[in-house]
Amino acid sequence: LKYFISMYITVSINGFERKPLRKKMGKIQYIRKNLSIDEIAQYIKNGYVLSANFTEDDSTVIRQTQRCYKNFKSTSLLMIDLDGEVEYGLNELIELLEFKPSIAYSTYSHLIENKGNRYRLLYLFKEEIRDINQYKEIYQIISNSFPFTIKDNCGRNVTQAIFGSKRDCILIK
Numbered sequence: 001l002k003y004f005i006s007m008y009i010t011v012s013i014n015g016f017e018r019k020p021l022r023k024k025m026g027k028i029q030y031i032r033k034n035l036s037i038d039e040i041a042q043y044i045k046n047g048y049v050l051s052a053n054f055t056e057d058d059s060t061v062i063r064q065t066q067r068c069y070k071n072f073k074s075t076s077l078l079m080i081d082l083d084g085e086v087e088y089g090l091n092e093l094i095e096l097l098e099f100k101p102s103i104a105y106s107t108y109s110h111l112i113e114n115k116g117n118r119y120r121l122l123y124l125f126k127e128e129i130r131d132i133n134q135y136k137e138i139y140q141i142i143s144n145s146f147p148f149t150i151k152d153n154c155g156r157n158v159t160q161a162i163f164g165s166k167r168d169c170i171l172i173k
Contacts, residue, residue, distance in 0.1 A: 006036045007076040007124060010062060012049035019108040019163055020049075028161075030054075030062040037102065037124065041173050043164060044105055050077065050122075050162040067159050074128040078139055079155040079162045081107075084116030085148055090170050093119065098145040105171040108163070120162065132158055 010030045020028065032053055035043070043050065052075035054062050080101075086093055090104055101121035110118040123142060129135045135158045143150050154160050165171075 006034050006039075007126075008032055008034050008053055008074070008128070009040070009077055010051040010053050010055075010067075011035070011043055012051075013061070015043070015047035015164065016049075017047055017166065025161070026064045028064055030067070032056075032058050032060070032062070034058070037173055040122075040124075041103060041171055044103065045165065045167050045169060045171060047164045047166065049164060050079075052077075052158050053128075067161070069132060069159060072132060072158060074130045075135065075158055076125045076128050077162070078123040078125070078129075078135065078142065079160065080121040080123075080139075080143060080150065081152050081155050082117070082119045082121065082150065083152050084118060085151050086117050086119070088117070090117075090119060090172055093117075094172060096147055097121075099123070099142050103171065103173045105165050106169045107165055108169075110165075110169070120165075122162070129158075 010032045013029045030051055032055055053073045054066050054071040056073055094104055102124035103122040105120055107118040107120055109115050136156055139156045
């Protein structure tokens with residue numbers, strides 16, 4: 001992805017200092033933006049929520065209830081959530097992986113309350129994925145290549161919200 005210029009992704013209108021509670025997640029609103037990898041990294045470090053695209057209009061506000069399979073348009077990102085299944089630091093983890101993520105970062109709950117290492121891996125694609133089954137196949141190929149089992153396969157769901165993190169999170173791109 002050294003030649004990566006920008007991509008359309010849907011981003012929450014507001015960032016969060018901590019992961020939003022479930023009861024507040026339904027109130028999150030999103031808008032589609034054309035972002036560079038550096039801008040995506042900044043959104044992550046400011047607690048914004050990333051998402052697949054559910055509109056092709058940059059001025060349409062997307063509500064949480066609209067982020068569903070029937071409204072899915074495209075995505076250029078795929079997320080893998082690691083919830084304590086690895087004992088490695090983020091640099092070591094990336095070295096172990098056959099398919100290197102475009103962005104890897106520590107989550108809000110990384111090393112908190114005995115939860116262990118919690119990382120999120122983002123794979124960014126030049127070409128938009130417009131087919132849900134193709135997305136799932138790509139997810140399966142990447143996740144099956146890991147030298148450990150993933151506990152939470154929420155990233156297999158193209159409609160999954162991808163939470164950013166705090167300003168001082170570990171982030172590698």
